[in-house]
Amino acid sequence: MRHQRALGTRFDIVSMDSGYGSDAAFLRALQRDGETYVAEVHSNQLIWSESSWPHRRAKRSGKPLKQAQASQPAQRVDDFSQVQDELDWRGLKVRDSDQGWVEVNYLARRIWTMHEEDAQLQWLLIWEDPAESAPTSGPAKTLTKCQSRDG
Numbered sequence: 001m002r003h004q005r006a007l008g009t010r011f012d013i014v015s016m017d018s019g020y021g022s023d024a025a026f027l028r029a030l031q032r033d034g035e036t037y038v039a040e041v042h043s044n045q046l047i048w049s050e051s052s053w054p055h056r057r058a059k060r061s062g063k064p065l066k067q068a069q070a071s072q073p074a075q076r077v078d079d080f081s082q083v084q085d086e087l088d089w090r091g092l093k094v095r096d097s098d099q100g101w102v103e104v105n106y107l108a109r110r111i112w113t114m115h116e117e118d119a120q121l122q123w124l125l126i127w128e129d130p131a132e133s134a135p136t137s138g139p140a141k142t143l144t145k146c147q148s149r150d151g
Helices: 001-004 024-032 077-080
Strands: 013-015 036-039 090-097 098-117 118-127 139-147
Touching: 013 090, 024 036, 024 098, 024 118, 077 098
Parallel strands: 013 036
Antiparallel strands: 036 139, 090 098, 098 118, 118 139
């Protein structure tokens, strides 16, 4: 991104798949540079619905923990999406097709992520395409985490 900016390339949003979306160091660099991004994430990514400050306090007195731990348990993104209230989901027409409008259902939530000792408040956007639903497995969900300059 920095190289493209230096060349004068203009863009408003950086978009990426879950390969880059799961790279916390890359996402932090984009944030430091003030870039707005949309990144797909793996369904097993851990999130927190409330701020989870990292600590190094051990259960027993003595040596502190080598790695910081969250102050509360995390939740997988796919598990989090399954327990959201059905009334909170919204419909969105995304494009017209020869068979009519394609509509998806989406849910946007503010969540916390943590990498090492750095907790970040971010947007989590979950969407499902009813046309891709499998009767036995429920709706297919695309899980995306977003960050903008506006927070």
